Amino acid sequence: MLTSIIGYPRVGALRELKFATEKYFRHEISVEELENIAKKIRKTAWLVQSESGLDFIPSNDFSFYDNMLDTAALFGAVPKRYSKLNLPQLDTYFAMARGYQGENGDTKALAMKKWFNTNYHYMVPEIEDDMKLVLAGTKPFDEFAEAKSIGVQTKPVLIGAFTFLKLARFTGNKTAEDFSNELAEAYSAYLKKMDALGAAWVQFDEPYLVHDLTTEDIYLFEKLYKKILENKGNVKVLLQTYFGDIRDYYKKIVFLDFDGIGLDFSEGKKSFALVKENGFPQDKLLFAGVVNGKNIWRNHYAKTLDIISRLKKYCGEIVLNTSCSLLHVPYTLQNETKLSDDYTKHFAFAQEKLYELAELKKLADDSNYFDTEVFRNNAALFEHRADCHDAAVQKRVSEIGDSDFTRLPAFAEREAVQKKEFDLPKFPATTIGSFPQTADVKANRTAFRKGEITEEQYVEFNREKIAECVALQEEIGLDVLVHGEFERNDMVEYFGEQLNGYLFTEKAWVQSYGTRCVKPPIIWGDISRRSPMTVEWSVYAQSLTKKPMKGMLTGPVTILNWSFPREDISLKESAFQIALAIRDEVLDLEKNGIRIIQVDEAALREKLPLRKSDWYGEYLDWAIPAFRLVHSGVKAQTQIHTHMCYSEFTDIIPAIDDMDADVITFEASRSDLLILNSLKENHFKTEVGPGVYDIHSPRVPGVSEIKNALDKMLEKIEENKLWVNPDCGLKTRGETETAASLKNMVAAAVQLRNEKGCN
Numbered sequence: 001m002l003t004s005i006i007g008y009p010r011v012g013a014l015r016e017l018k019f020a021t022e023k024y025f026r027h028e029i030s031v032e033e034l035e036n037i038a039k040k041i042r043k044t045a046w047l048v049q050s051e052s053g054l055d056f057i058p059s060n061d062f063s064f065y066d067n068m069l070d071t072a073a074l075f076g077a078v079p080k081r082y083s084k085l086n087l088p089q090l091d092t093y094f095a096m097a098r099g100y101q102g103e104n105g106d107t108k109a110l111a112m113k114k115w116f117n118t119n120y121h122y123m124v125p126e127i128e129d130d131m132k133l134v135l136a137g138t139k140p141f142d143e144f145a146e147a148k149s150i151g152v153q154t155k156p157v158l159i160g161a162f163t164f165l166k167l168a169r170f171t172g173n174k175t176a177e178d179f180s181n182e183l184a185e186a187y188s189a190y191l192k193k194m195d196a197l198g199a200a201w202v203q204f205d206e207p208y209l210v211h212d213l214t215t216e217d218i219y220l221f222e223k224l225y226k227k228i229l230e231n232k233g234n235v236k237v238l239l240q241t242y243f244g245d246i247r248d249y250y251k252k253i254v255f256l257d258f259d260g261i262g263l264d265f266s267e268g269k270k271s272f273a274l275v276k277e278n279g280f281p282q283d284k285l286l287f288a289g290v291v292n293g294k295n296i297w298r299n300h301y302a303k304t305l306d307i308i309s310r311l312k313k314y315c316g317e318i319v320l321n322t323s324c325s326l327l328h329v330p331y332t333l334q335n336e337t338k339l340s341d342d343y344t345k346h347f348a349f350a351q352e353k354l355y356e357l358a359e360l361k362k363l364a365d366d367s368n369y370f371d372t373e374v375f376r377n378n379a380a381l382f383e384h385r386a387d388c389h390d391a392a393v394q395k396r397v398s399e400i401g402d403s404d405f406t407r408l409p410a411f412a413e414r415e416a417v418q419k420k421e422f423d424l425p426k427f428p429a430t431t432i433g434s435f436p437q438t439a440d441v442k443a444n445r446t447a448f449r450k451g452e453i454t455e456e457q458y459v460e461f462n463r464e465k466i467a468e469c470v471a472l473q474e475e476i477g478l479d480v481l482v483h484g485e486f487e488r489n490d491m492v493e494y495f496g497e498q499l500n501g502y503l504f505t506e507k508a509w510v511q512s513y514g515t516r517c518v519k520p521p522i523i524w525g526d527i528s529r530r531s532p533m534t535v536e537w538s539v540y541a542q543s544l545t546k547k548p549m550k551g552m553l554t555g556p557v558t559i560l561n562w563s564f565p566r567e568d569i570s571l572k573e574s575a576f577q578i579a580l581a582i583r584d585e586v587l588d589l590e591k592n593g594i595r596i597i598q599v600d601e602a603a604l605r606e607k608l609p610l611r612k613s614d615w616y617g618e619y620l621d622w623a624i625p626a627f628r629l630v631h632s633g634v635k636a637q638t639q640i641h642t643h644m645c646y647s648e649f650t651d652i653i654p655a656i657d658d659m660d661a662d663v664i665t666f667e668a669s670r671s672d673l674l675i676l677n678s679l680k681e682n683h684f685k686t687e688v689g690p691g692v693y694d695i696h697s698p699r700v701p702g703v704s705e706i707k708n709a710l711d712k713m714l715e716k717i718e719e720n721k722l723w724v725n726p727d728c729g730l731k732t733r734g735e736t737e738t739a740a741s742l743k744n745m746v747a748a749a750v751q752l753r754n755e756k757g758c759n
C-alpha cells in the first residue's frame with residue numbers, strides 16, 4: 001500500500017512566511033531574503049514528509065499568496081491593469097493579490113472568494129477577451145527541481161484546467177469554452193515540461209467536479225482533458241477531487257485516460273457507493289481520501305481499515321490519501337505546550353496526519369492488524385473522552401420550542417418602530433466593528449496574557465483605545481458607532497475563550513488568505529456561557545457618546561464554522577448550544593442599554609453544501625434557526641444587525657432574509673455589486689449595507705468612487721433601506737488609511753443626502 005497527501009500547509013509552522021512577506025511589503029527585506037525564507041519552509045516541509053515515509057510528496061503546493069493566483073500567473077492571465085504597472089514579476093503578482101497604489105499607478109486587487117466550503121480564500125482570476133493563455137511561468141518546474149536537488153522526488157500539483165476556468169471571471173464577451181483550446185494546449189505544454197524534468201506523477205486538482213454538474217460542464221471537462229491527456233508522455237496523471245463526491249460524472253470519468261483518481265471518502269457521502277455500484281478500473285490507482293484533511297481529530301483506524309478492505313474488492317491498487325489538502329489544518333501538535341496529553345492524544349494536525357498515514361499503511365498490509373498495539377491504542381481513543389458532556393446544556397437544547405425561533409413583532413412593524421427610535425439620517429454610515437489592531441493594541445493583549453501587566457492596566461489601555469476610537473468616529477461623522485474590538489484577537493477565539501466546552505491552541509494557525517492566518521479553537525464538549533462576555537466594553541463605549549453604540553457579537557453558525565467541530569454530535573446540536581449562549585449575551589446587552597446589536601455571521605455561507613440539493617436538508621434547516629434563536633427574545637426597539645463576508649450569497653438571498661435581522665452589511669465591493677440584482681429580484685426586506693469599499697487592500701478609495709458605488713446601489717435598493725459602510729472589519733488596516741477611507745465614505749454619504757435633499 002502506498003500513501004499520499006494532496007498538499008501541505010505552507011506558511012511555516014510558526015508563520016515564518018507570513019512575517020517575511022509582510023516585511024517585504026513594508027520594504028524591510030529584499031526579494032532574495034523573502035525567497036530564501038520561502039525556500040527554507042519548502043525544504044522543511046519536504047523533509048518532514050519524506051522522513052515520515054510518505055510515498056507521494058506534493059510540490060507546487062507552496063504559494064506566496066494563493067494557488068489560484070499562481071495558476072493564473074503560470075498561464076499568463078495577468079489583467080492589463082496590473083501588467084501596465086510595469087512592476088517586477090513578484091510585485092505584479094502581489095498587486096493582483098492586494099491592489100496597488102503608488103508611483104506606478106492605482107488599481108484594485110482581484111476579487112477574493114471562499115475556496116469551496118472552507119475558510120480559505122482564493123483570488124478570482126480575471127480573463128480578458130484579448131488574453132492569450134500560454135505556459136508563461138516556471139514556478140512548478142522550479143519547485144520540482146528544488147525538491148529534487150535535496151533528494152526528494154515529488155508529485156507536482158496544479159489546479160486543473162476545468163476548475164480554473166469554472167472559477168475564473170470572464171470580463172469581456174468570451175466564455176470558458178472560448179479559452180478551452182488554448183488552455184488545454186498550455187496544460188499540455190506543462191505536462192511535456194514535467195515529463196522532460198522527470199516527474200513520474202502530476203496531480204491536477206479538480207474540486208469543481210464535486211458540484212452539481214451540467215451537461216455543458218461535462219462537455220468542457222472532456223474537451224479539456226481529451227487534449228491534455230494526449231500529451232502526457234511518460235508522466236502519470238492523477239485527477240484529484242475533494243470536498244465531496246463526483247456522483248454526476250463518476251461513471252464516465254473513470255474511463256478517461258487518467259492514471260489515478262483521487263476520491264474523497266470523508267466528505268464524499270456517495271464516494272463509496274459509486275465505487276461499489278460502478279466498479280473502478282483495475283489499471284488505475286484509486287487515491288482514497290480516508291484521512292480527514294479538514295478536521296483535527298485522530299483518524300479512527302478501525303473505520304478506515306474497514307473502508308479500505310471493502311474498497312479492495314472493487315479496485316486494483318489503492319493509495320491511502322488525505323481527503324483534501326492539509327492546508328486546512330495546522331502544522332503540528334509539537335508546538336502545543338499547554339494542552340495536556342489527555343486532550344492532545346485525540347488530535348492530529350498536518351504532521352501527525354503523516355504519521356497516521358504511515359501507521360495505516362503498516363496496518364493495512366498486516367492481516368492481524370487488530371492485534372497490534374498501534375491499533376488497540378487508537379481504538380481506545382474512541383471509547384472515552386474526558387469532560388465533554390454537560391447535562392444542563394443538553395436539557396436546555398432539548399427544551400427549545402418553535403416560538404424560540406420567532407421574533408415578534410414582525411419585521412415591518414419593527415422597522416417603523418426603529419426608524420422613530422433612532423431617528424438616523426438617511427443612508428446611515430457605520431463600520432463593521434473592528435478598528436486597526438495596531439502594534440500597541442496587540443502588545444497590550446500579549447502583555448496581559450503573559451501576566452506582565454495587571455487586569456486593571458489591560459482594561460485601562462483598552463478603555464483609552466475605545467475612547468480614542470469613539471472620538472475618531474464622531475469626528476469622521478459616522479452615525480452608528482462601534483467600540484473597535486481592541487480586546488479581540490479573533491472574532492471566534494474571543495468568544496470561545498469565554499465559553500465552557502472550548503479548547504485553545506497556541507500555534508495551531510491555519511491560512512485564511514494571503515498572509516492572514518486564523519487559529520480555530522476546538523469544540524471539545526457541550527457549550528455554555530460562564531458570564532457576560534462583552535457587556536462591560538459596550539456599556540463603557542456607549543457612555544462616551546450620544547450616538548447609538550453597536551454591541552458586537554459573533555453568531556453561532558460562524559463560531560461553529562470557524563472552530564474545529566466535534567465529530568461525536570451533530571453540527572446542529574453544537575450550533576444550538578452556542579446559539580443559546582449568544583442569546584443570553586444579546587439579552588444582557590439589551591438589558592444594559594445597548595440598543596443596536598450586531599451578530600456577525602461572516603461564515604454562514606461557508607459551510608453551505610456544495611450541492612444545491614443538500615442546502616436545506618443538511619444545513620440551512622438548522623443554521624438559519626440557530627441565528628433566529630439568538631435574537632428572537634429582544635424588544636421591537638432593539639435593532640439587530642448582522643454581517644457577512646466574501647461569499648456568493650446571491651443564491652441564498654431568501655434564506656438570509658429569513659434570518660430576520662433588521663439590517664445586514666456584507667461584502668460587495670470586490671464582486672461588482674452583482675448581488676444587488678438578486679436582492680431586488682427577491683424583494684429583500686432586510687435593510688442593507690453592501691460594502692462600499694474593499695478593506696482587504698491598503699488602498700484609499702476616493703469620494704467619487706464611493707459615491708458611484710452608492711449610486712449604483714440605489715438603482716436596486718430602496719432609499720430608506722440603504723446603509724453606508726466598508727465591506728468588513730478594519731482590524732487588518734493601518735490607522736491613517738482607515739481614517740482617510742472612512743472620511744471619504746462619510747463625505748460620499750453626505751453628498752448623496754444633499755442630492756436627495758435630505759440633509
Ligand code: GLN
Nearest residue numbers: 432433434600602729730
Ligand atoms: N465585527 C468583525 C470585525 O469588524 C467582523 C469581522 C468579519 O466579518 N470577518 O472585525
Ligand code: ZN
Nearest residue numbers: 644645728729
Ligand atoms: Zn466581514
